[in-house]
Amino acid sequence: RSIRYRLTDAKTNTLLALGGEKVNLTCAPLALRLLAPWYRDTIFASAPIDTIEATVTVHGSAARIEATLTRGDALLARQSVQATPGQPAAVRLPAKGLAPGEYTLRVARADGSAAAMKTIRVLPRKQGEVCLDRQGRLLVDGKPWFAWGFFCSSPTERLAKAGFNTVVTYIGYYIHRDKDMKAWLDNCQRLGIRAAMYPYMGEVGVHVNKKRKRFTDKELERTAQFVRLYKDHPAILGWYLCDEPRGTVFREEMKRVRDVVSAEDPHHPCIVLDNSGRGVAGLADAGEVLWVDPYPGFAKDGPPRLPMETVSIAMDDMIQGTGDRLRHFWSCPQAFNWGAWGGEKAKTERAPTYEEERTMTYLSIIHGAQGVVYFAWKYALKEPHLSEGFLTRLGPEMTDLMPELRDGKDVPDVVAETVPADSKIHLRAFRRGDRLTIVAVNPGPNEVAARIRAPGLAGSFDVISEKRTVTTKAGVLADTFPPYGTHVYRSR
Template sequence: EEQLAGRRVSAMILAPTDDGRGKPVAVGTPVPAADEVRLSIPAADLPVGDYEVAVQVVSAEGVTEYAAETPLRKLPPAPGGHEWRFDENNVLLHNGEPFLPFGWFSYNFGQHTAEDPYTAMQEYNSQYRMVEENLERMDQIGAKGLYVAIYPYGRGFMNTGDVVKQPLTDEEAAVLRERVTGMRDHEALLAWYMADEPELRPVLPRRAEQIYEVARDADPYHPCIMLNDSIAGIHSYTGGGDILMPDPYPLFLQGKLAARGIERTSEFIKACVEASGGRKAVWVTPQAFNYGDYGRDENRAPNLVELRNQCYQAAVYGAKGFLWYTYSQASNYPSLGIGMHFLCREALDLQDAVLAPDAEDAVTVEADQPAHMHVAVRRAGDQLYIIAVSTATEPQQATIKLAGLPARLHVVSEGRSVDTAGAAISDRFDTYATHIYTTDAALEGRPALAEAEQRIAEADAARRKPGNVAFEDGGATVEVSSGARYGNTPSRVLDGIEVGMGWRADQSARGEQWLAVGWPQEQTVGRVVVYSTDVLGIRVEAPGAAEGEWRAVAEATGEGRLETTFDPLTASSLRIVVTAVADGTAGAAIQEVEVYVQ
């Protein structure tokens, strides 16, 4: 403070001049020097063009002791009529209005209806498509009222070989600029997806920054997203985008809680704020999938309480966008399909609170495990919101103290209220529980969390069909002739869900393609039902007399649902051989198999 005493900080905007010195065209009011200062420069009347912002530290004697300049560009209105930018609180604005991105990676937008609440999505396969193909795809997305984040480049820029370890060449920059220019004006474009976990390859950080700089300059009207899966990666690639959007998956275990700790979410969000000095927007890609479907044994999908915890835990620390990974599993897990519907609607109802900056109110928290209580106080208009999230692995009691509390607060989505006596909220937090307290009476009638959980429980129970000996909890196993690299999760054919994930054969595999269901003990079986989007014909086989031999017992043809009955037999396995597939499909694929006595 002594070193800064008497000094002042001034700032101005300079227009370019022939002598290179610049002409002041807007000047801010100087302020006393401090460790951190905020200056305002009137710029509304500046013409469109390129400028410099010049900042000076001047001594009490009028001597300039420090000076710095940075480029500034004032843009014309967005040519496509869709301007995306951030306000001073890192809230995304669409044509000046606050926008909450909430949606999925790889969303099946073709099935999107007016009943679906999602606002945004990410398209992985955009990097494999030509510009014209992406434009056609965005036409379809825009027709559904959605906005999409896509890659600005083709696959070779970030995903292949040693090229990712080299700086961007002039030739690559030209190709990238042309591609961005060809897609930038589409009305469905939300953002450019710059990289997916680049630290795992690893991508040269400077290359990621160069790609961002080219995309940003070619299209200044859409933000750029950087996704990382480690705190070290967040710090290494901060310069690669306008939005830092980590994927801090907690990894939920069967019969247990999060393997990594569900507080991993807030750790990553805080790292984003730290790495960017709070100057970049922070979104998040939380876990809405079962890692077990990617080969990690003993994993499971998160339940609604865990989805809600991840969402609001991130919001407490400043996340203002939510793109969940991944929609491809939503059909097979009611907690995802039903739960995410509920959570998205709730988050949109709470948009003002989620997007608001932290209030200046001083809040204190007393709890059994205070390190596992995450609390934010937000004010929007005349309404108060208190978001409280527990990451403890057991229930805990917490008291949240805030001066001047109303006597009673509504608890969002819980159908109850709490008395505060004007000073504190005392409440129980079950394991991983989230409570949101508010004065907003408009939220009192919204759907209850308990009702959504009941619908999920009913949908889970309905997966088990009476008499189906091929259901997943009866010890049945699956063996297949081949498996595609992507979209192949054979164990899902036993989950009681007739759509979504399942077995997909390797399209290049030779010979007959088949799926076999086996049991630890012999079963008496006489009817098989197969659900498939691609298969038109099957042959059911049972083990023959010799080891490795199979004999045909039935055949079936049909579309969507193929059913066949045969004289009941006793066997420890059955094999379903694909005999016909629909034209134009990617080969054999089965979503569900049911086996009955009759």
């Protein structure tokens, strides 16, 4: 078929371009979409389901569809449904009590003219297994997990005491090697900290494969071997595949790595990171945890070099760019000084202030971050105002908010009127039980007065970490925000 297109200016309707090309279109006579299990087509022991759910869509003519669940030659369940062309027909088959192993879900037209199949895995129970629930939350042993931690950190008593629960390393193998790596993971487990690691034995540094764009079969086998060594350790959170990967070919290779890693270890997700939302969305087929590190940069004796909303824009781009694929989203705020590596930047750059760090953190959460893991503890330690701020202020504060972050339900239609009118306040509200929590951020360099409204807003609110209370009037919470300021309100 020939496809023609026209590009016009949306405001003036001016024609900008005409074009066309020939394309081959194929229409499957029958399409199968698996809805449950929803993650890796796999049922986890810590997140069991009672029913396999799917939809079947037929094209052409109406049909009677026969759906079956089998294991080997054994027929375990059957269902017959009527399907109308173009309209998804629901399939539901029992899954409760299925033993570990592989099963086949098959749907076919009753006349035998078309069929489709899916392989469903049931995994044996494993301590520390990690998966996603239907809402994209990370589950560790079946319980929601909000990752909160650092790159480039060993598990320490101080971090654990401050509430941090996650560390990420891409150099763990080089530092610890075999026996010491096991001891490092044992220490993570002792402290209640989970670790994400590079699965490589030397092939990959930062950004690229050190020797070539594509992995050899031997390199991929070495990757599988590394995963095999540590996959059963209960401190493993996931496998960190790439750090801002450079080059189209190498980025595509991440899909091959993901296939190797997930085949060797189906109990833990793959994690990918890039420094733009669109960039990491482009890696969505290579990992289940998508992670973005948009660094504003901070001028010495000056403001952020890029707007603070660089963080929220990146989060929005990442989530929206992923489409309807089930993924989990992390933010990696800047917790370092670009001048830490010396050179001219040592004269022109600074680390974020504590207030700026807090604002980047909450901007991320407002815009959908389900985990916040900073770069990097090694460099935050060089900035006492940051390291102590994390340990004594933000750590305890976030620990206090963890129940809302893990289990809170989003409250829609939370809005703010601002003075000046062209300023912004970013908002997100959670309800957990009878408690309402509102997170509000001023991303700009000027003071802003705001009047916040939310459904059912009433009563008094504690302002977290500020030792003050605000009281609503006529359904409005009024407050003032300093430049780059954040307020977290919790109903009393």
